[in-house]
Amino acid sequence: MSDADAPLSATPRTRLRRMSQKGRGDRGALFEVLRAGLVCHLGALVDGCPMVVPTVYGFDTTHLFLHGSVASRSLTTDAEVCVTVTVVDGLVLARSVFEHGVNYRSAMVYGTPRRVVDAEEKLYGLRLLTEHVAPGQWDYTRAPNGRELAATALLALPLAEASVKTRSGPPDDGVGPDAALGLWAGELPLVATWQQPLTDPALPATVAVPAHVAARAGTRADRS
Structure with a gap:
């Protein structure tokens, strides 16, 4: 079984309690969302207060890589974090306000990140991050020097516990009582x-x- 075919983790945190039919249970679906997204949101407790930080990311089959300044308080390695990636595919405009929604692809990754200190692994993770957002840029530009690497923190978050949820298609009220209202309904793709x-x-x-x-x-x- 390939990494893409392997099932996602089944834990109390990744089990979908609402609209479970929108869940995707294979790791291939996780990689699809990670490839499609550019920005993730890192959620962590900092000094007892929640903090959610948007940042770019990179990944391979086992880890999600996040980077920032060594002075960043959000790049913690002593507590669990939650990282989310969301790709908005359009608006779902229904006949009633209640049935309005969004077509999307999303992933949530839970775990305790590890601070990358090995220089070779650090360059590997930073290359993945750079190539994810700007393919070809790593080889085109100057590589980080020692001072820049020392000023950069890189976290490796295992892709061991994650969930994926998606929605696509038209509104859900096409066969209900509101269908007789004669109002336009449909999708507004983005x-x-x-x-x-x-x-x-x-x-x-x-x-x-x-x-x-x-x-x-x-x-x-x-x-x-």
């Missing part, structure tokens, strides 16, 4: 696309946009 690159004004005119950046213009940001 597709984010990359625009044309904007060159740094400080660059000489002779420096062209690299091919891996130019190629993303007009493509979907969610990599569907």
Whole structure:
């Protein structure tokens, strides 16, 4: 059985108690959401208070990698965290306000992250993170130096406990009493696309946009 075919964890925290039919039970579904997203939200208790921080991420088949300043209070390794990724695919506009909704793909990952201290593993995780948001950029640009690596904290969160939930399709009130109201109902899809690159004004005119950046213009940001 491949990693994608393996079932997701079944724990009290990952069991869906409402609308369980929207749940996806395979790890392949988790990877689909992680590939489609760009920003995750890291939820942690900091000094006894909840803090939720948006940040970019990278991942492989076993870990989610998060980075930030070594001074960041949210990058804790002594307590459990919850990381969520949500991709909005559109609005669901029904005949009644109650039945309105959102088409989405989402994942929640629970666990206690580990601070990455090994230099080789740190570069590996930072490369995954960079290549996830900007494929081709790691090899194009200068690699981090020792001072920059020392100033950067990298966390590795195991993908051992996670849940995935999605919604797609039209409103659910097409066969109910409200169907006789004669009101329009349906979906309003949302597709984010990359625009044309904007060159740094400080660059000489002779420096062209690299091919891996130019190629993303007009493509979907969610990599569907």
